[in-house]
Amino acid sequence: MTYSPKTFNLPTLKGISEKQIKVHLALYEGYVKHTNLVMATIAAYGQTDDEGGKYAIAELRRRFAFEFDGMRMHEYYFEQFESGSTSLTINSALAEAASAKYGNSENFIKHIREVAGTRGIGWVVVYKDTVANTIHTTFVGDHEIGQLAGLPILLALDLWEHAYMVDYVPAEKKNYIDAFFANLNWLVVEKRFDATI
Ligand SMILES: [Fe+2]
Structure with a gap:
């Protein structure tokens, strides 16, 4: 194939x-x-x-x-950009899981941004741990180094410079991260979470 x-x-x-x-x-x-x-x-x-x-x-x-x-x-x-941006739905199963781990949805997004500040090329990846019934947010080097075995991916934020260098210089990575969240369709992420339940 x-x-x-x-x-x-x-x-x-x-x-x-x-x-x-x-x-x-x-x-x-x-x-x-x-x-x-x-x-x-x-x-x-x-x-x-x-x-x-x-x-x-x-x-x-x-x-x-x-x-x-x-x-x-x-x-x-x-x-995650298909069908246009939407906010994280209050009281969605994802929002509840995020609040259980990070306190509230705002802290969850703040944490993703913090992980996005990791030096080097790679991804911020949010996973659902279906065994422990929680979520994890981590940094994956390249595309594969540090992936968590068997955990469904909920959100993937590309932090390779190729993802933003047409529009921004490296020092403006934060602007790209702002743009990512401004365009993110959280319904796609919520749907991925719901598929694991
Ligand atoms: Fe990429």
């Missing part, structure tokens, strides 16, 4: 230009292409007993999560 790039029905965004989105979507399509390429190359090397081929397969397996998570994380990201 091969993966195909998804299309996203994006409205005009506030503080994130059409050019920025176009560049970012092209990068996303690169991850889809390379996920397929890694799978196809492993399959091709799989036909040989050659020592070098076996070594190449091992390295490709190490690389697979980078390409696969690069693909999937961008799908979580762009979906």
Whole structure:
């Protein structure tokens, strides 16, 4: 099987230009292409007993999560802008879980922003821990380093510089984070949470 790039029905965004989105979507399509390429190359090397081929397969397996998570994380990201921005619904199951952990919804969002200040490229990811019935907010390096095993992803905030450098310089990362929240459709995030119940 091969993966195909998804299309996203994006409205005009506030503080994130059409050019920025176009560049970012092209990068996303690169991850889809390379996920397929890694799978196809492993399959091709799989036909040989050659020592070098076996070594190449091992390295490709190490690389697979980078390409696969690069693909999937961008799908979580762009979906969050579909249908326009909405506020976090008061009394939603997500808001209640966020309040249980962080005190209230405002503190929850404040905490995401705080984690977004982490140095380096990667993602802020909010997960639902279905075993402990709580949520976790963490920083994932690259696309795959620090992902929490088996936990459904609720929110994904891309903090690679490629996500904002068409519109902002690195020192303006905070403006990009403001734009992310200004365009975020919380209903998408709430729906992900509700799917775990
Ligand atoms: Fe990205």
